[in-house]
Structures are given as structure tokens and as C-alpha cells.
Amino acid sequence: MNPINTALCSYGMSGLVFHGPLLEAHPGYKVSKILERTKHESKDKHPGSQVVRNFDAIIDDPDIELVVVNTPDHLHVDMATRAMEAGKHVVVEKPFTLLTSEADQLIEIAEKHGVILSVYHNRRWDGVYRTVKEVLASGKLGRMVDFEVHFDRFRNYIKASWKDQANGTGTLYNLGSHLVDQALTLFGMPDRLFCDTRMLRDGALTDDSYDLWLHYPDFKCMLRSSYLVREPGPSFMIHGTEGSFLAWGTDPQERDLKDGLIPGSEGWGLDPSFSHARIHTDFEGKHIEGDYPLLAGNYMEYYDNIYEAIRNNAPLEVTAQQARDVIRVIEAAYESSRTGEVVRLD
Known part of the structure; x- marks a missing residue:
């Protein structure tokens, strides 16, 4: 492999947990520079990288090929623009942008400079989601009539983080962008939507809960997140004319990355104690009821694809x-919540 010289634009949770370990373990990448304004926290895990103090040290380096813009949301547009104008390929942390017009602007810049632009929607490589795709494609449930997905957490206090401050972008951008991306990947754009966002925690300064209804002609689709769910129910509930599929838990990869496990190691992306699923249906003349085996997740496949796109002109996953369509839906969802009305997307 011809490693891609890569730079990380921050080393908070995104750099430490989601991007750094994958890039360090992947033979197709060399993490050459990491932007840390004042600290040197990346040196233990990335001893071969240079810590830099400003963004210019990344985009002015002719050896840097790929820039990972994993900074607070409001910085994405400026940093991605500057990197692409310097001829760098760019991966942007989700959410892509805050406005659809900004996403359109970045797409135009990428096309103008002939560089690759992608967004880190890693939850497409969650094991539970991959299993959901397999179940739907198999037709085991008959014609689907109801699709509901939850991405909940429990944190009943306000953190001293930009995400929880007044200029934070809220749970619909933070967690919701994953669920919207999954829904659009499965079903395409809905024709209309309705959304209710709320600030439920004491002292909340930005939304920490939402219910987002996406309307499709033949079925209902509900996406929900809240930071006040201590005892979560199913993460996926899918009902069809022949049966139901339910899954509980989240993907173990985030936990394993936090614990310092090596991506791609034995058993990676699969932990029956962390998530499980059940099915109850009639299919091909047989009654099926019981536990359903989950597929393994693998976030590394996202960076496999980025490598192939940069080195071998493969199409982007x-x-x-x-990612622009995700932002279009989120913008419309906030409009719906603000007005209390259904918003059309056609």
C-alpha cells in the first residue's frame, strides 16, 4: 500500500476515539500531523505524528494529502474550504454543515479543485444497522409498514462542552444526523416530515431531545433521540405484514475504541452482551420466532473506501x-419544530 499522508484537525473525543485509532491501525494511512492548540495528548498513541499549533501548518504542507476536519460544527465550512483550496482531499466529521447552502458551497469547491470530499457517517457500519439492512432486503417481514429507530443516552447534566452551550448545534445535528443518514440510505428522501425538538434537561441551552417523523407513501418512519433515557428500549423496531424485528443496544465499537482496543482485532464489532435482536415472523412457509444473529460492525470499512477513492478512483460510499441531503432534512426538521407544521421536501 502507498500510505496517504493524513492530518487530524483536533484531538478531542472525535480524534482520540473515532478517527485516530482507525487511521493508526490502517496500513493505507500515515497520520503525519495532528492539530492541538496547547496540549500534546496525541503523542502516546501517535508517536510518529507531529503536533502542530495552527491550521496553516497543515494546509501549507505539500506532503499532506488528506485533511480530517473533526472540529466543532461551526468550523467545518471554513476549514474544509481552506483545505480543498489548498488541493487536499477532505473528510468532514458529521454533521457536514449547518446549512444546506453551505453544503452546496463545499460540493462546488470540491468539484472545482478536483478533490475528494466525504463525511464521516460511520454509523452505516454499525452491526445492528447492517443487520437491519439484511433483514429488510430478505423480505422476511413481508411489506414493511412501520420503522422506528432510537439513539438515546443518559446524561442529566450539562457538560462544559461546546455541544451543550448556547452556540452548540443540538442533539438533532449531533445524534440525529446518524439516524437521518441511515434512513435516507435505506429509503431515500421522504416527501414531507414533522418534528418536535425540546430542551428537557434542567439548564439546557440547546435541544437534547427530538421526535422526527419522515413520511413515505407506504410506511411510517420515526427517528428519536433523548439524553434522558436511563433504561433504553429497542434501538430498532420494524414491523411488516408478516412479522416484526426488534434490536436492543448500540454498536460495541465506540466502547471498544474508548477502551483502546485495536480496530480489526479478533471479535471486533460484535458483542452479544452489548446488543441483541429478535424476530417473529412467517417466511417461506415457516414460522420463525427467536433471537436473530447480528452482523459484525466495522468502522474501518469507511476508511477502506476513502483509501480506494483517493488511490484508485473508486466511488465513494x-x-x-x-451528506448534503441529511442537512436538508435537519433544516426542515427545525423549521417544522419551530412552526408546528408539516414541511414538504419535494
Whole structure:
């Protein structure tokens, strides 16, 4: 492999947990520079990288090929623009942008400079989600009539983090962008939507809960998140004319990355104690009821694809246009919550 010289634009949770370990373990990448304004926290895990103090040290380096813009949301547009104008390929942490017009602007810049632009929608490689795709494709449930997915957490206090401050972008952008991306990947754009966002925690300064209804002609689709769910129910509930599929838990990869496990190691992306699923249906003349085996998740596949796109001109798995559509839905969802009305997307 010809490693891609890569730079990380921050080393908070995103750099430490989601991007750094994958890039360090992947033979197709060399993490050459990491932007840390004042600290040197990346040196233990990335001893071969240079810590830099400003963004210019990344985009002015002719050896840097790929820039991972994993900074607070409001910085994405400026940093991605500057990197692409310097001829760098760019991966942007989700959410892509805050406005659809900004996403359109970045897409135009990428096309102008002939660089790759993608967004880190890693939850497409969750094991439970991959299993959901397999169940739907198999037709085991008959014609689907109801699709509901939850991405909940329990944190009943306000953190001293930009995400929880007044200029934070809220749970619909933070967690919701994953669920919207999954829904659009499965079903395409809905024709209309309705959304209710709320600030439920004491002292909340930005939304920490939402219910987002996406309307499709033949079925209902509900996406929900809240930071006040201590005892979570199913993460996926899918009902069809022949039966139901339910899954509990989240993907173990986030926990394993936090614990310092090596991506791609034995048993990676699969932990029956962390998530499980059940099915109850009639299919091909047989009654099926019981536990359903989950597929393994693998976030490394996202960076496999980025490597192939940069080195071998392979098509992107997550395109900027797809990520732009996610922002279009989120913008419309906030409009719906603000007005209390259904918003059409056609």
C-alpha cells in the first residue's frame, strides 16, 4: 500500500476515539500531523505524528494529502474550504454543515479543485444497522409498514462542552444526523416530515431531545433521540405484514475504541452482551420466532473506501451529496419544530 499522508484537525473525543485509532491501525494511512492548540495528548498513541499549533501548518504542507476536519460544527465550512483550496482531499466529521447552502458551497469547491470530499457517517457500519439492512432486503417481514429507530443516552447534566452551550448545534445535528443518514440510505428522501425538538434537561441551552417523523407513501418512519433515557428500549423496531424485528443496544465499537482496543482485532464489532435482536415472523412457509444473529460492525470499512477513492478512483460510499441531503432534512426538521407544521421536501 502507498500510505496517504493524513492530518487530524483536533484531538478531542472525535480524534482520540473515532478517527485516530482507525487511521493508526490502517496500513493505507500515515497520520503525519495532528492539530492541538496547547496540549500534546496525541503523542502516546501517535508517536510518529507531529503536533502542530495552527491550521496553516497543515494546509501549507505539500506532503499532506488528506485533511480530517473533526472540529466543532461551526468550523467545518471554513476549514474544509481552506483545505480543498489548498488541493487536499477532505473528510468532514458529521454533521457536514449547518446549512444546506453551505453544503452546496463545499460540493462546488470540491468539484472545482478536483478533490475528494466525504463525511464521516460511520454509523452505516454499525452491526445492528447492517443487520437491519439484511433483514429488510430478505423480505422476511413481508411489506414493511412501520420503522422506528432510537439513539438515546443518559446524561442529566450539562457538560462544559461546546455541544451543550448556547452556540452548540443540538442533539438533532449531533445524534440525529446518524439516524437521518441511515434512513435516507435505506429509503431515500421522504416527501414531507414533522418534528418536535425540546430542551428537557434542567439548564439546557440547546435541544437534547427530538421526535422526527419522515413520511413515505407506504410506511411510517420515526427517528428519536433523548439524553434522558436511563433504561433504553429497542434501538430498532420494524414491523411488516408478516412479522416484526426488534434490536436492543448500540454498536460495541465506540466502547471498544474508548477502551483502546485495536480496530480489526479478533471479535471486533460484535458483542452479544452489548446488543441483541429478535424476530417473529412467517417466511417461506415457516414460522420463525427467536433471537436473530447480528452482523459484525466495522468502522474501518469507511476508511477502506476513502483509501480506494483517493488511490484508485473508486466511488465513494458516503458522498458529499448524500451528506448534503441529511442537512436538508435537519433544516426542515427545525423549521417544522419551530412552526408546528408539516414541511414538504419535494
